[in-house]
Amino acid sequence: MAMVPEVRQLLQEDPGQLGALLEEIHEEDLADLLTLLDDTEAAQVLKSLKAEDAAPVFERLDEETQEALVEEMGVEQIASIVSEMAADERTDLIEALPEPVGDTLLETLEKVDPEAAAEVEELARWPEDSAGGLMTTDYISVRLDLRVSDVIERIRAVGEDAETVYYVYVVDADHCLLGVVSLRDLLLASPTEELSEVLTEKVFSVGPETDQEEVARAMAKYDFLALPVLSADRKLLGVITVDDVMDVLTQEQTEDVQRLGAVEPIEESYFRTGFWTFIQKRAFWLAVLFVGEFFTGSVLRRYDHVIAAVSTLSYYVPLLISAGGNSGSQSSTLIIRGLAMGDIRPGDWWRVLPRELAQGLVLGLILATIGMVRVWAWGDSLPFVLTIGATLVVIVIMGCVVGAMLPLLLRRVGLDPATSSTPFIASLVDVLGIVVYFSLARVLLADVIEAAMKQQGGG
Amino acid sequence: MAMVPEVRQLLQEDPGQLGALLEEIHEEDLADLLTLLDDTEAAQVLKSLKAEDAAPVFERLDEETQEALVEEMGVEQIASIVSEMAADERTDLIEALPEPVGDTLLETLEKVDPEAAAEVEELARWPEDSAGGLMTTDYISVRLDLRVSDVIERIRAVGEDAETVYYVYVVDADHCLLGVVSLRDLLLASPTEELSEVLTEKVFSVGPETDQEEVARAMAKYDFLALPVLSADRKLLGVITVDDVMDVLTQEQTEDVQRLGAVEPIEESYFRTGFWTFIQKRAFWLAVLFVGEFFTGSVLRRYDHVIAAVSTLSYYVPLLISAGGNSGSQSSTLIIRGLAMGDIRPGDWWRVLPRELAQGLVLGLILATIGMVRVWAWGDSLPFVLTIGATLVVIVIMGCVVGAMLPLLLRRVGLDPATSSTPFIASLVDVLGIVVYFSLARVLLADVIEAAMKQQGGG
Numbered sequence: 015m016a017m018v019p020e021v022r023q024l025l026q027e028d029p030g031q032l033g034a035l036l037e038e039i040h041e042e043d044l045a046d047l048l049t050l051l052d053d054t055e056a057a058q059v060l061k062s063l064k065a066e067d068a069a070p071v072f073e074r075l076d077e078e079t080q081e082a083l084v085e086e087m088g089v090e091q092i093a094s095i096v097s098e099m100a101a102d103e104r105t106d107l108i109e110a111l112p113e114p115v116g117d118t119l120l121e122t123l124e125k126v127d128p129e130a131a132a133e134v135e136e137l138a139r140w141p142e143d144s145a146g147g148l149m150t151t152d153y154i155s156v157r158l159d160l161r162v163s164d165v166i167e168r169i170r171a172v173g174e175d176a177e178t179v180y181y182v183y184v185v186d187a188d189h190c191l192l193g194v195v196s197l198r199d200l201l202l203a204s205p206t207e208e209l210s211e212v213l214t215e216k217v218f219s220v221g222p223e224t225d226q227e228e229v230a231r232a233m234a235k236y237d238f239l240a241l242p243v244l245s246a247d248r249k250l251l252g253v254i255t256v257d258d259v260m261d262v263l264t265q266e267q268t269e270d271v272q273r274l275g276a277v278e279p280i281e282e283s284y285f286r287t288g289f290w291t292f293i294q295k296r297a298f299w300l301a302v303l304f305v306g307e308f309f310t311g312s313v314l315r316r317y318d319h320v321i322a323a324v325s326t327l328s329y330y331v332p333l334l335i336s337a338g339g340n341s342g343s344q345s346s347t348l349i350i351r352g353l354a355m356g357d358i359r360p361g362d363w364w365r366v367l368p369r370e371l372a373q374g375l376v377l378g379l380i381l382a383t384i385g386m387v388r389v390w391a392w393g394d395s396l397p398f399v400l401t402i403g404a405t406l407v408v409i410v411i412m413g414c415v416v417g418a419m420l421p422l423l424l425r426r427v428g429l430d431p432a433t434s435s436t437p438f439i440a441s442l443v444d445v446l447g448i449v450v451y452f453s454l455a456r457v458l459l460a461d462v463i464e465a466a467m468k469q470q471g472g473g
Numbered sequence: 474m475a476m477v478p479e480v481r482q483l484l485q486e487d488p489g490q491l492g493a494l495l496e497e498i499h500e501e502d503l504a505d506l507l508t509l510l511d512d513t514e515a516a517q518v519l520k521s522l523k524a525e526d527a528a529p530v531f532e533r534l535d536e537e538t539q540e541a542l543v544e545e546m547g548v549e550q551i552a553s554i555v556s557e558m559a560a561d562e563r564t565d566l567i568e569a570l571p572e573p574v575g576d577t578l579l580e581t582l583e584k585v586d587p588e589a590a591a592e593v594e595e596l597a598r599w600p601e602d603s604a605g606g607l608m609t610t611d612y613i614s615v616r617l618d619l620r621v622s623d624v625i626e627r628i629r630a631v632g633e634d635a636e637t638v639y640y641v642y643v644v645d646a647d648h649c650l651l652g653v654v655s656l657r658d659l660l661l662a663s664p665t666e667e668l669s670e671v672l673t674e675k676v677f678s679v680g681p682e683t684d685q686e687e688v689a690r691a692m693a694k695y696d697f698l699a700l701p702v703l704s705a706d707r708k709l710l711g712v713i714t715v716d717d718v719m720d721v722l723t724q725e726q727t728e729d730v731q732r733l734g735a736v737e738p739i740e741e742s743y744f745r746t747g748f749w750t751f752i753q754k755r756a757f758w759l760a761v762l763f764v765g766e767f768f769t770g771s772v773l774r775r776y777d778h779v780i781a782a783v784s785t786l787s788y789y790v791p792l793l794i795s796a797g798g799n800s801g802s803q804s805s806t807l808i809i810r811g812l813a814m815g816d817i818r819p820g821d822w823w824r825v826l827p828r829e830l831a832q833g834l835v836l837g838l839i840l841a842t843i844g845m846v847r848v849w850a851w852g853d854s855l856p857f858v859l860t861i862g863a864t865l866v867v868i869v870i871m872g873c874v875v876g877a878m879l880p881l882l883l884r885r886v887g888l889d890p891a892t893s894s895t896p897f898i899a900s901l902v903d904v905l906g907i908v909v910y911f912s913l914a915r916v917l918l919a920d921v922i923e924a925a926m927k928q929q930g931g932g
Contacts, residue, residue, distance in 0.1 A: 019765060038675060071595050124910055168658055179657045180639055197656060198638045199630055203921075216497060234723055236501050237716035256715055257696035264693055264718065267726040268810055268859065274733055275806025276799060284807060285824065292828075293835050296803050300869075303799045304840050310791040312696050315851075321784045330786035332769040332903060340735060340762045342901075343754050347734025348743060351727055357742035361863055365744065373751050380756055410759075440799075442821060444791055465679035 018050050025058050031437035032062040038208060045074035052258070053079075057086040060095070069098035076282065078111040084115055089122045096151040100177055102258065104130065105137040136254070146222030146230050148262065149243045149252030152177040155185050158192055162212060163205035169197065178255050181240045184213055190248045219244045222251055229254060230262045231356065270354065273432040274347065276303060299436075306441030313445055317452045321468040326394065327455055334405055337381055338413040338447040342439045345370055345417030350431050353421060360426040363419060370414040378410030381392060401458045405451045411445050414449065477509050479493065484517050491521040504533035509884045512538075516702050519554070529556035535719045535741060536569040543574055556586035559636055561717065563589065564596040596711070596724030604688050605681030608711030611636040614644050617651055622664035629881060637714050640699045641709065643672055650701055650709045676838040683711055687720045688713060690815065707899060729813065732891040733806065737764060758895075769794070772787040772904055776911040782925040785853065786914055790907060793864055796840055797872040797906040801898045804829055804876030809890050812880060819885040822878060823890045829873040837869030860917045864910045871909065 017039075024032050034345075036044060036059070048056040048071065058251065060068045060083065072080065072095050073118070082091050096104055098121065108116045125132040133151050140146020156168055165182055173179040184192045191211040203212045219242045220229055231243055233256060239423045241254045253260035269279040278295040280287055314321065314331070322327050349366065358366065382403040391403045417439050421431035424438075476498075483491050483585065487668070495503060500912045506513040507530065519527050519542065526903050531539065531554050555578065567575045567582075585589040592610050594625040599605020613635045615624055624641055641659070643651045652672040662671045678701045679688055692700055692715060728738040733767035737754040739746055741743065773780065773790070780787050841862040845870055848861045876898050880890035883897075915922065 040677070041693060068763045082905040139643070152613075166660070170673065173661050175655060179660065197660075200633060201638065201656075202632050218499070220504070228722075231723075234716075234719035236499060237719075239715070248547070256698070256719070257693075259695075260693035260722065262761075263722045263726070264814075267722070267729070270726070271729060271733060271810050272806055275802050276731060277803050277806055280807070281816065284811040285821075289828070289831065292832050296832070297839050299834055300796075300799055300836055300840065301804065301843060304843060307792045307795045310795075311847075312853070312888070313488065314788040314791075318784070321787060325777070325787070327783045328784070328790070329770045329773040332773075332790060332794060332907075333763070333766045336766045336769075336899070336903070337759075337763055341755075341760055343734050344736050344759065346752075347731055347736055348739070351730050355723075355727070355742065357744065358930070362744075369748070369751075370746065373755070376752050377756055377759055381759065384760060384763060388770075393771070425642055440795070444795070448791075451683055 017047055018280055021047065021051065022053045022055065025055055029058065029062055032059065037061065041070040041387045042074055044071045048075060050059045053082045053086045057083055058394065060087065061091070065094045067097045068095045069100075070098075072209075073099045073103035073107065076286070077107075078282075078286075080107055081111055081115070084111060084119065089115075089118050092124045093119060093122040096123060097130045100150055101130070101133040101137060101152050102177075102252075104147065105134045105351070106142070106147075108134055109138060109142065140222050143296055144222060145220045145224040145226065145243050145254060146251065148229060148258050149222070149254045150177045150228050150258075151252050153181075153183060153191075153240075153253040154179060155183045155426065156209070157251065158184050158186070158208045158210055158213070161205070162200050162203045162207045162209060165195070166200055166205070167207055169200075178240050178253065179254070183242060183250055183253070184209065185250055189250055191217060191219065191242055191244055191250045194242065217242060220254075221246070225267045226262045227354070230259045233259045234263065263275055263286075270350075270432050273430070274350070276300070276435065276436050303436075303440055306438075307444065309441060309445040310448055312449045317448075319467070320452060320456065320463055323463055323470060324459065326398070326450070327459075330402060331451070332408055333385070334451050335444045335447040336401070337385075337406055338409040338443040339440055341374065341377060341413035342443045343436070344416030345373075346421050346431075346435045349418050349421045352434060353425055354430055358422075360422050363422045366418050366422065367415065370418040371411060374411035374414035375407070377414070378407035383407040395462070397459045399464055401451075403457050404452050404458065405447075408450050408454070409443075409447045412446055414444055476506055480506065480510065480518065481514065486515055488517065488521055491518065494651075495522065496526075500529040501533055503530045505535060508538055508697045508779055508927040510547045512541045516542055519546065520550070524540045524553045525557045526557075527554045531555075532566065535745065536566075537741075537745075539566055540574070543570060543578065548577050550576075551587045552578060555582060556589045559609055559713075560589070560592040560596060560611050561607065561636075564593045565601070565606075566801045568597060568601065573593040576783035599681050602677050602685045603681060604683040604685065604702045604713060605710065606689060607685050607717050607885075608713045609636045609680070609717075610711050612636060612640075612642060612699075612712040613641045614648075614709065615668070616641050617645070617669055617672070619661045620664070621659050621666045621668060624654065624668055625659055625664070628659075637712065640712070642701060642709055642712070643668065643708055648709055649675060649707045650678065650703055653701065662675050670904055676701060679713075682707070685721045686725045689718045689725065692718045692773070693722065719738065729809075732889075733809070733895065735759070735895050762895075762899055765897075766903065767915045768900060768904045772907045776907075778926070779911060779915065779922055782922055783918070783927060785857070786911070786918075789848075789861060790910070792844070793861070793868055793910050795867055796844075797868040798899055800833065800869045800872035801837055801876030802895070802902045804832075804873045804879040804896055805880050805894045807888075808877050808880045809894060810843045812884055812890055816866055817881075819881050822881045825877050826879065829877040830870060833870035833873030834866070836873070837866035840869055841865040854920055854921070860910075860914050863917065864913050867909050867913070868906045872903055875905070886918055 023240045024035065048059060052297045084259040108120055111119065120131060120134060136151060152175055154169060154172055156165055169179050180197045186192055195213050199212045218236060219377050243251055243252045243254060245251055272279050276299040280295050329368050349358060369410045385406050386403040389399045420439055421435045424431045424435060477486050483698065496702065509517060570578065579593060595610060607914040609632060613628060613631055617629055639656045641654050643650055652674040653676045654671050658671045677695060698715045702710045702713060703712055709726060731738050739754050763855050764817055808817060843861040845858045848858045879898055880894045883890045883894060900912050
C-alpha cells in the first residue's frame with residue numbers, strides 16, 4: 015500500500031498529525047494498512063486513534079494481528095477499545111485469543127464496562143458457526159404501546175450504538191418477539207399512527223443453533239437485511255445483520271471449493287498462511303487418496319497373467335479410469351452443490367438415480383465413439399476396439415452413479431459430502447474401472463489373450 | 474409444498490378468496506408455489522393479485538416460468554405487472570424473453586408506462602454480469618441545498634418506489650455525484666442541520682462495466698448496503714443494492730464449483746435442469762479431458778519393450794499419476810481461489826513458486842515413505858522400492874508446481890483459470906508423471922529390466 019512510508023514517517027516525526035491523516039480512510043483499508051506495519055508501529059497508530067475510532071479498525075484485523083497487538087498494547091488499553099467494538103466481534107476476539115489472555119481481557123473488561131462483558135458471556139454460549147455465534151445483541155427493541163413518532167425518537171436516542179437501525183424489534187414484557195417494523199415503514203407511515211398498525215407480525219426467524227450457512231441462504235433468498243434469533247420460547251436473543259452474512263457466504267464458499275480440491279479449509283489468505291499449515295491441511299487427504307489408490311495396484315496384480323501376455327492392455331488403464339473419475343467428479347459436483355443449496359435432499363436418490371444412469375449412458379456412448387476411433391487409429395485389432403468401447407460405456411455410467419449416490423449416502427449417515435466424497439469416489443471408481451476393463455477384456459479378447467499365452471509358453 | 478392442493482381447490486371453487494389466502498405469504502414462497510402449479514393455474518393466481526403485489530412475485534420466478542406466463546396471460550396483462558417491477562428485474566426479464574416477445578412487451582410497456590420503458594432501455598445498455606446490469610435506477614437523489622428535515626420529507630414522498638431508502642444520493646445540476654448520506658445519519662442529526670454538514674463526500678463507487686463479482690467482493694469487504702455506479706465523468710447512473718449482490722455471490726460460487734468439477738455453469742437447480750442441458754454442459758469437458766488422456770496411451774507405448782519385459786512396472790502407473798494429479802488439484806484449488814479473492818495476482822508467480830516447490834518436496838517425501846513401505850510389503854525388490862519412492866517425490870513436486878503455475882499463466886493470457894486449468898493440469902501431470910516414472914525406472918531398474926529382456930529373448 016502506498017501509504018506505509020508516509021505513516022512511518024509521521025510516526026517518527028509528528029505522531030500528533032496521524033489522526034488527521036487517518037480520519038479519511040475507511041476502517042477496512044486502515045486494517046489492511048496496520049497488517050503491513052510491524053506490531054510496534056501498528057500499536058502506535060491504534061493508540062493515536064480514539065477508542066471508538068480504533069474499535070472498528072481493530073475488529074477487522076485478522077486474529078493473529080489482534081493477538082500480537084494485545085501483547086504489544088497491554089490488556090488495559092485493549093479493553094477500552096474492545097468495549098467499543100460490536101458485541102459479536104468482541105466475543106469472537108475474546109474467544110480467538112489464547113485462553114489466559116482472553117480470560118484476563120474479559121476480567122479487565124468487567125471492570126471497565128460490565129455491560130460489554132456480560133454481552134460477551136451471553137454470546138459466547140453459542141458455537142461460532144451457528145446463528146448464535148453470528149448474532150449481535152446491539153439491536154433496537156421497543157414495546158408495543160408506542161406511536162410511530164415515539165419509535166423514531168427512540169431510534170434517534172439509541173441508534174448510535176446499534177448495529178442496525180433499519181429494523182426495530184417489538185417485544186413484550188418477557189422479551190418475546192411480537193413483530194418487527196422497518197425504518198422504511200416507520201418513515202412512510204404517519205407519525206401519529208400506532209406502532210401496532212405498521213407492525214409486521216409474521217417474522218422469519220431462526221434458532222440460535224441454526225447453522226450459519228442455512229442462515230446465509232435464507233437471508234439471500236428472502237432479501238433480508240437483518241434476521242432475529244429466537245429461543246425455543248420465542249424470546250429475542252439477538253439479531254443477525256446482512257454484512258456478517260456476506261462474510262459467511264464468502265467463507266463457506268472458500269471452504270467448499272477447498273474441500274472439493276481435497277484441501278482442509280484454510281482460513282487465512284494464501285500468502286498469510288504458514289508453511290506447516292499448508293502441509294497439515296494438504297497431507298492428510300493426499301495420504302488418504304494415495305492409500306485408496308493402493309487398491310488399483312492390488313487389482314492390477316490379480317490380472318498379472320493377462321497383462322504379461324497382452325501388455326497393450328495396460329496402456330489403456332490411465333485413459334479408462336480417468337474417464338470414470340472425471341464423470342464421477344462431474345456428478346458429485348452437481349449433487350454436492352445441490353445439497354448445499356437445498357435443491358436436493360438425501361431422500362431424493364430415487365429421482366437422481368435414473369437421471370444419472372441416462373446421462374451416463376449418453377456420455378459413455380460419446381466417449382466410446384471417440385475412444386474407438388483412437389484405438390483403431392493406433393492400429394489395435396477390432397476386439398480391442400470393441401473392448402475399449404464397451405468398457406467406456408460401463409465405466410462412465412458407473413462414474414455417474416457412484417459420483418451421484420455417494421454424496422447422498424454420506425449426507426444420510428451424517429458426514430459432510432463435500433469433504434468425504436472425493437477420496438471415496440476417486441479410489442472406488444478407479445478400482446471398479448480396472449475390474450470392469452479386465453473382466454470385459456477376458457471375454458471380448460479371449461482369443462487374443464489365449465494366443466499370446468500359448469506363444470509365450472511355447473516361445 | 475403443502476399449499477398446492479388448497480390453492481387448486483380455491484381456484485376451482487372460490488377464486489375470490491385467493492387474495493386473502495395469498496396475502497400472508499412471502500413473495501419468495503409465493504414464487505416457489507407458482508412453479509409447482511401448471512401454467513394456467515399460475516396465471517389465474519397472478520391475475521387474482523393486484524399488479525403491484527404480482528410484480529414482486531413475478532420478478533422472483535425463473536426465466537422459463539416467466540416466459541410461459543407471458544404466453545399464457547398475454548403481453549397486455551404482463552405489461553401492467555412489469556411496470557410495477559423493480560427497474561433492474563424488469564430489464565432482466567425483457568432481456569431474457571425470446572426477442573420477438575421481449576420487443577412486443579417493451580412496445581406495450583412504452584404505451585402503458587413510458588418511464589418504465591425508458592428505464593429498461595437505459596439499463597439494457599450494460600452487460601448482464603456487470604455493475605450496469607446489476608444496478609437499479611430506483612434510488613433517491615436530492616440536491617445539496619437542503620436541510621436534514623427536507624431530505625427526510627423527500628424520502629417520505631418518494632420512498633415507496635425506491636429500491637432502498639437507506640441511502641440518499643446528493644447530486645449537482647448535471648447529476649454528478651457530490652456525496653451520500655445514510656438514513657441513519659439523517660435520523661441521528663438534528664432536523665435543522667444543513668445537508669452539507671452530514672454529507673459523506675468520499676464515496677466508494679464503481680463504473681458500469683465493473684465485473685459483478687468484483688462489485689460483490691467490494692460490498693462484502695466494506696459492509697455496504699448499497700453502492701453507486703458512476704460514469705467516467707462521475708454522473709450517477711444507478712445504485713446496486715446488497716440483496717442483488719448476495720445473489721451474485723451465490724451464483725458465482727455455484728459457477729466456480731461447477732467449473733472446478735469440469736462442468737460448464739448450469740443456471741437452474743438440479744431437478745429443473747433438462748436432460749440435454751446436462752449432456753451439453755458435461756460432454757464438452759469430459760471429451761476434452763478424455764482426448765488429453767490419449768497422450769498417456771501414446772507415452773506408455775513408447776516404453777513398450779520395458780513394460781513387456783517387466784509388467785510389474787505397469788501396476789504402479791495409476792497410483793503414481795493419481796498422486797501427481799491430486800497434489801496438482803490441491804495447488805490449483807488454492808491458487809484459483811486466491812486469484813478469485815484477490816489475494817494473489819498473476820505477477821506473484823515468483824512468490825508462489827518457491828512455496829509450492831517446498832510444499833511439494835515435503836508432501837512428496839511423506840507419500841514416498843508410505844509408498845515405499847507398501848511396495849516393500851507387496852514383495853517387490855529394493856530397486857523397485859527406490860524407484861517408486863524417487864518417482865513419488867518428483868511427481869508430487871511437479872504436480873504442485875504445474876497446478877500452481879498454470880492458473881497464473883492462464884490468467885495472465887486472459888483465460889478464466891477456473892475453467893481451463895483442470896483439463897490441462899490433469900493430462901499434463903499424468904503424461905509427465907509417466908515419463909518421469911519410466912525414465913527413473915530405466916536408470917534405477919536397469920539391471921532388472923536387462924535381465925528380464927534377456928530371459929524373454931532367450932526363454
